[in-house]
Amino acid sequence: VKITSYGVRPIERPYFDKLNKYGFEMTYVEDLLTHDNAEASKGADAVLVRGNCLADRQNLEKFASWGIKYVFTRSVGFNHMDLQAAADLGIEMARVPGYSPYAVAELAFTLGMNLFRHVNLGISQTRQADFTISPAMFSKEIHTATVGIVGIGRIGYTEAKLYKALGAKVVAYDPYPSDAAKELAEMMDLPDLLKQSDIVSVHVPYFPGKNEDLIDDQFVSQMKQGAVLINTARGELANIPAILKGLADGHLDGYGADVVVDEVNILGKQFASVDDIPNQQVRDLVRANPRVLITPHVGSYTEPALQDMISISYDNFHDILTTGTTKNAIHAK
Ligand code: COI
Structure with missing residues (x-):
């Protein structure tokens, strides 16, 4: 299973590798998801973003056209995730409801x-x-x-x-x-x-x-x-x-x-x-x-929080791929 993950700073890479117990094939993009770098997800099965990534209709339409069904965030907040667009396009969304x-x-x-x-x-x-x-x-x-x-x-x-x-x-x-x-x-x-x-x-x-x-x-x-x-x-x-x-x-x-x-x-x-x-x-x-x-949005920039964000995200993907659902799914009201 191929996952493209956006907003991965170099310091985070070893944690993504170490915690990858399901053997996902990861592609890392250091920048946040914008309207210019959605193409990095072409060929992936799923996308992982974090806060301030543009998981908006424009990008979701592209993802859907490439057959991507899962766009998850490793943040608690999901104000950057267009839940309605995801529902319209048949994309599942999930988040990390809590890290350290x-x-x-x-x-x-x-x-x-x-x-x-x-x-x-x-x-x-x-x-x-x-x-x-x-x-x-x-x-x-x-x-x-x-x-x-x-x-x-x-x-x-x-x-x-x-x-x-x-x-x-x-x-x-x-x-x-x-x-x-x-x-x-x-x-x-x-x-x-x-x-x-x-x-x-x-x-x-x-x-x-x-x-x-x-x-x-x-x-x-x-x-x-x-x-x-x-x-x-x-x-x-x-x-x-x-x-x-x-x-x-x-x-x-x-x-x-x-x-x-x-x-x-x-x-x-x-x-x-x-x-x-x-x-x-x-x-x-x-x-x-x-x-x-x-401060430049560093509240979650700690080792325990980072580990939780990554491993809970991996679990979310594993759950949805094996059971069709995840307890951390988020849906439009
Ligand atoms: C959140 O988890 O909601 C954050 O603000 C953290 C950040 C990675 C966007």
Whole structure:
């Protein structure tokens, strides 16, 4: 069975080889799937993508015309997968519903603690040989603080555990909390969470056309003055002008994100300067450093997460090829 896998960085190749217990014939493409490199899948039986790959109607039509029946993603998020087009074309889709939840949770936690203790503010000053201490560096301590987790699924729950271990009060908003989540965090409505939390961390899926700009003016203005907001989920969930307004009016002391809008045009690229980032809002956000911290979507870029993504994807292919279905299939509603 031949599988073409897109977005495979050289560091990932040995894991793909080592975990290939079913003996799939793999073709690796380092770039993400775009409209220019679908041809690399000609002759394959299946395609494996990750976030920001264009698994859209245009590419799926090509895949279908070459007899490809399976287009799977090794990411949790599947907002880049056109489920309706897949259904129309008779293509099956699946995802990896969970990999090491510590991967994203630890990054969200690290960004949160950095901004909460103004670490980046201090570093950016000392890099300029400025060793003065400004009032902006005055901090609370985490064991006296309240952390609000918006979406307490696997990742949110894991981040909640990390904060809880340091003595923070952890509150959460989720329409369908697990029993374990209810035991760990005090569940409440979103407005109450926003009002109380010193750090708010968002872990909700992005559903195109449904919840973009979840973090809007109203969301930010309900936050406590001087709070920190963390988004390691999807860039589209946060309205950048609302973030910048919150930073200006004091509701936000810091914004940390592993994700931005327009990632298909930004991720994996090195621009000559901030001026060359091809999205005005992202330029504005990056320029708001040191109170804005942006990482290049590396939450899942850890060894345990990578291994899970690959081996669960291999299992998904094996299941569908041997039984005609996989428990991780995703379908249009
Ligand atoms: C996800 O799993 O949803 C991610 O964001 C990871 C990345 C490989 C796109």
